[in-house]
Amino acid sequence: MELIQLTNLRKVYSIGGLTIEALAGVSLDIGAQEFVAIMGPSGSGKSTLMHILGCLDSPTSGRYMFKGKDVSSLRSDDLAAVRNQDMGFVFQAYNLLPQMSALENVMLPLSYATKPVRDGRRKAEGLLEHVGLKDRMKNRPVELSGGEQQRVAIARSLMMDPSIILADEPTGNLNSKGAREVIDILKALHEEGKTIIYVTHDDNIGAQAERVIRIRDGLVVADEGD
Amino acid sequence: MDLRDSYKNATRSIVGARMRSFLTMLGIIIGIAAVILLMAVGEGSKRNILAQIQGSGSGNLYLTPGAQSSILSGRNSTTRDTGAKITMDDLKAIEARVTYPIVVSPANTIGITVKRGNTTMVGSGIFGTETYFGVNNLTIESGRPIVASDVSNRTRNVVIGANVMSTLFADVSPIGELIRINGMSFKVVGVTASKGQSLFGNSDNAVILPLTVGEKSFGMQHDRISLTTIKSVNPDDSGAVVNQITSILERKHGKVDFSVLDQKALTNLFSSTLSIFTALLAALGGLSLVVGGIGIMNIMLVSVSERTREIGIRKALGARERDILAQFLIESSLLSGIGGIIGVVFSVLVANLIIQRFLPTYVTMSSVLLAVGFSIAVGIFFGVYPARKAARLRPVEALRYE
Numbered sequence: 001m002e003l004i005q006l007t008n009l010r011k012v013y014s015i016g017g018l019t020i021e022a023l024a025g026v027s028l029d030i031g032a033q034e035f036v037a038i039m040g041p042s043g044s045g046k047s048t049l050m051h052i053l054g055c056l057d058s059p060t061s062g063r064y065m066f067k068g069k070d071v072s073s074l075r076s077d078d079l080a081a082v083r084n085q086d087m088g089f090v091f092q093a094y095n096l097l098p099q100m101s102a103l104e105n106v107m108l109p110l111s112y113a114t115k116p117v118r119d120g121r122r123k124a125e126g127l128l129e130h131v132g133l134k135d136r137m138k139n140r141p142v143e144l145s146g147g148e149q150q151r152v153a154i155a156r157s158l159m160m161d162p163s164i165i166l167a168d169e170p171t172g173n174l175n176s177k178g179a180r181e182v183i184d185i186l187k188a189l190h191e192e193g194k195t196i197i198y199v200t201h202d203d204n205i206g207a208q209a210e211r212v213i214r215i216r217d218g219l220v221v222a223d224e225g226d
Numbered sequence: 227m228d229l230r231d232s233y234k235n236a237t238r239s240i241v242g243a244r245m246r247s248f249l250t251m252l253g254i255i256i257g258i259a260a261v262i263l264l265m266a267v268g269e270g271s272k273r274n275i276l277a278q279i280q281g282s283g284s285g286n287l288y289l290t291p292g293a294q295s296s297i298l299s300g301r302n303s304t305t306r307d308t309g310a311k312i313t314m315d316d317l318k319a320i321e322a323r324v325t326y327p328i329v330v331s332p333a334n335t336i337g338i339t340v341k342r343g344n345t346t347m348v349g350s351g352i353f354g355t356e357t358y359f360g361v362n363n364l365t366i367e368s369g370r371p372i373v374a375s376d377v378s379n380r381t382r383n384v385v386i387g388a389n390v391m392s393t394l395f396a397d398v399s400p401i402g403e404l405i406r407i408n409g410m411s412f413k414v415v416g417v418t419a420s421k422g423q424s425l426f427g428n429s430d431n432a433v434i435l436p437l438t439v440g441e442k443s444f445g446m447q448h449d450r451i452s453l454t455t456i457k458s459v460n461p462d463d464s465g466a467v468v469n470q471i472t473s474i475l476e477r478k479h480g481k482v483d484f485s486v487l488d489q490k491a492l493t494n495l496f497s498s499t500l501s502i503f504t505a506l507l508a509a510l511g512g513l514s515l516v517v518g519g520i521g522i523m524n525i526m527l528v529s530v531s532e533r534t535r536e537i538g539i540r541k542a543l544g545a546r547e548r549d550i551l552a553q554f555l556i557e558s559s560l561l562s563g564i565g566g567i568i569g570v571v572f573s574v575l576v577a578n579l580i581i582q583r584f585l586p587t588y589v590t591m592s593s594v595l596l597a598v599g600f601s602i603a604v605g606i607f608f609g610v611y612p613a614r615k616a617a618r619l620r621p622v623e624a625l626r627y628e
Binding site for chain 2: 051054056057076077080081083084085087089091095096097099108109111112113114156160
């Protein structure tokens, strides 16, 4: 059984009387342990697709089966539980809470855990160590470089042992060194057996994935594996 | 979300914006202080007056002209033009017909100017009889009281209060000395011991003159007694004495154009009036608490829009609507709760260290609980709208917010 099955997924926005079809009928399957890049020009609908995959948004129509369960029509609290348990997010702008230390940021998902996590603090420390930030745990985001912040965000995304890591332009704000580090970590996580989906418009970054899905005008225009 | 984490988060964001939090709390602090201090003053004066009633002598009854007791409207009231009056003849009838042992003490009071040499003071002139002292628990410090012959002979002998003596007679003994009251000459025959403020004024600032002098020299209306104190020698009889006086005067006047209050009726009269007064004061204070609450709502709305992105991040990490709701409600109730506690400490200190010097104050536990409870309720009530607004943000939109 596939991890993700999308059937004819549509997302329509109306802004000031103007209707915009961000997704015009997307069908695709993504299996467990895949390493997928979603690519496309800006406005192509790739971010909308990412948001729906991450249960941050709901489709207007169509069906989204996640782990064999239809999540397209779940209530907001149930979606929150899915995000907490199964989705690890990495954002372009890192999205760390500025008032908290790196360690507290990594531990934040525990606050909303629906099932107890043992030794959460030790686990968070281990994750930070894993992304090479052992000595930066007490630092706040402003005291970290962009690359370091994104590594904290990756550690946070792993906190609840999610089924998928969803990364939205994870290297978009980074210099080439930081971008390489982040991609290397994502690759390493994939090799450990994680499912990773990331959005990018950068061909070089996209080429790192094993499978590239190209989106244009709300439709899948190419889906190529290695 | 764990409750301890929630409080930690809320404290962090309150401390993170210290100045803003303080200014927001200031609204609550002032509101709480207003409630507690106004209630303390209300309660203080209530207790003070009730204590004076208790101290005014048990078994005392107060007879005033007019169906509504004029005691509350001021002790100096001569009867208004209702024609209602109490005369010496009425009092004689009471003395003759009441079957319980009583002492009747008629008195009229006016404001006077007392002068000796170059020293002048303003006080009250009480026109009474030889019974005035016993009925009002006044003791003579030196000299003698007003006696029956002073009243019948209309002598110009007076007894002065302790403050009058210390003001006018700093150096010499006042007994036998002359003073001028409203320009007329009187001889001091006695001084009363200090008694302080009582229900019907401060006898320390008073000069007691023979009742009959009032009419002759001070232009008071003929044969009208504004306040008669009747002491029931056995306090247990006072209820029965009230009934007898009522029926005697009702038959004599043909209607009830007077009022007789015993200590219990007086206590009830005052405490119900004063309770309304205290409640009004509390409501005034409550208004400022509501204003403080609006301040909290305002700042929470600012906080929600400033932290839209944070809300988006928390939602992405699995926060449910109720988690976000709780986060902002805890923050607003913590703001108002801390403000409330500061307000309580502040107002208890102010009440006991400062206002106490000028006004009788009494901080009741119930006013403190009321104020703190109300402030937390205000924090929750005015926090709900911003918190719901935050909780209902859609995660995608919140994350997109710059």
